[in-house]
Amino acid sequence: MNFEIVTELSHLERVCEQARKVPAVMLDTEFVRTRTLYPRLGLIQLYDGETLSLIDPIKLDDMSPLWALLSDESVIKVLHACSEDLEVFHHYSGVMPKPMVDTQIMAAFLGHGLSTGFAALVDEYLQVSLDKGEARTDWCARPLSDKQLEYAAADVYYLWPLYHLLAERVADTGWNEAVTQECDLLVSKRGKAPDPEKAYLDIKNAWQLRPKQLAVLKKLASWRLREARRRDLALNFVVKELHLWKMARFDIRSLDKMADEGFDRFEIERHGSRLLRMVEDLDSLPEENYPEAIVRLVDMPGYKQMVKEIKDQTNAVAEQLGVVPEFVGSKKQIHQVLKWAWVNARNPEKMPDLLSGWRKAYVEAKILPLLK
Known part of the structure; x- marks a missing residue:
């Protein structure tokens, strides 16, 4: 398994130009994510079937040739379990790989579980056992060892034959x-980047709050997300989620009360006064500007029975198609349907997954009568 380490722009231009001449390229990323909001990119692996390149984003100031390759719709970009890789690409380049094929999704259509790992598929389809011993490497440290580099290269080297078999x-x-x-x-x-004005909806137990309290939570959660982006800091390292909820729920108005409720000393010292000012500023907010109370699907009449009936239908379709049930209709996707029907007045611009795309032909006729 031969590979090139790319640390200069001219080298990157050359490998990307070559990659744009083939039908499909294999891609993977290695990154570190501990206290940061965004992943810290440490390495990008690119394989076009002939040249395997390990691209060093720490050494390269200009990655534009790679971003141009991602946008080149004449070349398929192949990844495995790519959700976090997509986040990396979007954050660093502002673009997404198009067209993109995820071999984990391909495997799901062949009956594999939704979270089937790359090593398991390589073992089953290629009879190769991959060493995953370097999975917890600090990919931003330099120099990387030969073993680390070989581990990273293997992820795209074996992706090539796996993709073609699948x-x-x-x-x-x-x-x-x-x-x-x-x-x-x-x-x-x-x-899609999260909307700061809707960040409060993701706070655990937000549904327990009254509209006035939700106004506080909305203000604080929006500020926290913007602060996290500004400092590239994980949300709970700005202020813990529970503490935002407590500010709203218990109408906290002093630093002493924050301490009594278990706020970290660093949270109080760095952000305490600012949080209190934001709460006080909302005293003059008219009631008509409060967020609406959060109504949970689980509290609506008939929720449990409706979920069961939809799930029975999606499970039957999954058995017919030979795929795992969660692939046809996960709990989240069933909730999407109920929210569309019960909350969003069947808005055609908010069609749920189960009633669009490839799923529509198999489940629409079974699910719509249930919703009526």
């Missing part, structure tokens, strides 16, 4: 178009 089987089963739709759906979802 592609043959997907074609034989007639799932090509569905794979494309599912991969496109994943790209569209991962390309």
Whole structure:
């Protein structure tokens, strides 16, 4: 397994120009994520079937040739379990790999579980046992050892034959178009940045708060997300989620009360006064500007029975198609349907996954009558 380490722009231009001449390239990323909001990119692996390149983003100031390759729609970008890789690409380049194929999704259409790992597929389809001993490497440290580099290279080296084997089987089963739709759906979802004005909806137990308290939580959660982005700091390292909720729930108005409620000393010293000012500023907010109370699907009449009935239908479809049930309709996707029908008044601009794309043909006629 031969590979090149790319640390200069001219070298990157050369390998990317060559990669843009082939139908498909294999991609992977290695990154570190501990206290940061965004992943810290340590290495990018690129394989075009001939040249395997380990691209060093720490040494390279200009990565534009690679970003241009990602945007080149004449070349398929192949990844495995790519959700976090997509986040990396979007953060560093502002673009997504298009078109993109995820071999984990391909495997799901062939009956594998949704979280089937790369090593398991390589073992099953290629009879190769991969060494995963370097999985917890600090990929931003330099120099990387030969063992670390070989580990990273293997992820795209074996992705090449795996992809082509899976592609043959997907074609034989007639799932090509569905794979494309599912991969496109994943790209569209991962390309959306969270809206700070809706960050409060992701706070645990926000539903317990009254509208006035939600106004406080909304203000604090929006500020926390913006602060986390500004400092590239994981959300709970700015202020813990529970503490934002406590500020709203218990109408905390002093630093002493924050301490009594278990706030960290560093949270109080760095942000305490600012948080208190934000709470006080909302005293003059008119009631009509409060957020609406959060109504949970689980509290709506008939919720449990409706979930069961939809799940029975999606499970039957999954058995018919020979895929795992969660792939046809996960709990989140069933909730999407109920929210669309019960909360969003069946807004055609907010169609749920189960009633669009490849799933529509199999489940729409079974699910819509239940919703009526």
